[in-house]
Amino acid sequence: NAGVTQTPKFQVLKTGQSMTLQCAQDMNHNSMYWYRQDPGMGLRLIYYSASEGTTDKGEVPNGYNVSRLNKREFSLRLESAAPSQTSVYFCASSDSGRAERSNEQFFGPGTRLTVL
Amino acid sequence: GENVEQHPSTLSVQEGDSAVIKCTYSDSASNYFPWYKQELGKRPQLIIDIRSNVGEKKDQRIAVTLNKTAKHFSLHITETQPEDSAVYFCAATDPYTGGFKTIFGAGTRLFVKA
Numbered sequence: 676n677a678g679v680t681q682t683p684k685f686q687v688l689k690t691g692q693s694m695t696l697q698c699a700q701d702m703n704h705n706s707m708y709w710y711r712q713d714p715g716m717g718l719r720l721i722y723y724s725a726s727e728g729t730t731d732k733g734e735v736p737n738g739y740n741v742s743r744l745n746k747r748e749f750s751l752r753l754e755s756a757a758p759s760q761t762s763v764y765f766c767a768s769s770d771s772g773r774a775e776r777s778n779e780q781f782f783g784p785g786t787r788l789t790v791l
Numbered sequence: 792g793e794n795v796e797q798h799p800s801t802l803s804v805q806e807g808d809s810a811v812i813k814c815t816y817s818d819s820a821s822n823y824f825p826w827y828k829q830e831l832g833k834r835p836q837l838i839i840d841i842r843s844n845v846g847e848k849k850d851q852r853i854a855v856t857l858n859k860t861a862k863h864f865s866l867h868i869t870e871t872q873p874e875d876s877a878v879y880f881c882a883a884t885d886p887y888t889g890g891f892k893t894i895f896g897a898g899t900r901l902f903v904k905a
Contacts, residue, residue, distance in 0.1 A: 706891055708891075708893075710895075715897060715898075716897055717797075717880055717895040717896055717897040717898045718835065718880065718895040719895070720893060720894070723891050725891045731891070731892075733892060734792075734894070765835070771891070778823050778825065778840065778884065779825070779837045779840070780825075780837070782834040782835050782836070783834065785834060
């Protein structure tokens, strides 16, 4: 099993450009998440999808959109990138509800995004 | 909404010593508190978690304690080893979102000196 995969690994954008970060999981998890990680600020939740067909805002949703394409895939879109969106982006998934450790989140390898 | 504060931001210990990281949370209804470890350049990984109906949980050299009255929880690492050097994040889940919304602390960078 690959677990949680993300593409691309690195990306450089110019201000105003758009792009989509892709995430997929092969663990049959119900819930998926997008975080951004900035130095000294830990992980901040951008959006989450509790189950297929639902998405909800996290702590810092402004400037982002998401799509839960199916149970496996959850994408994050930047419509008009800004330098403040320079960060490392992590996707995660969790089982949610069926086991003692169902709340454990499994993270992807991350995407390092730079906006110039 | 939930807010999680974590201290210290940096911790340096000698190999073999113990390390303690403390976190406080704001929402008394929060009921799940995981700890994640992130090695340099790697993804975060769960190392231990505790639910609000338990006061302490131990897994080999690591333990977590929870004080619901004071709304704080701590990570204890005993007999530290160089491979324990990493950033540690505490977190609390927002119960009003069914536990899906996880709020992380800012992290503690632990250095274990050989």
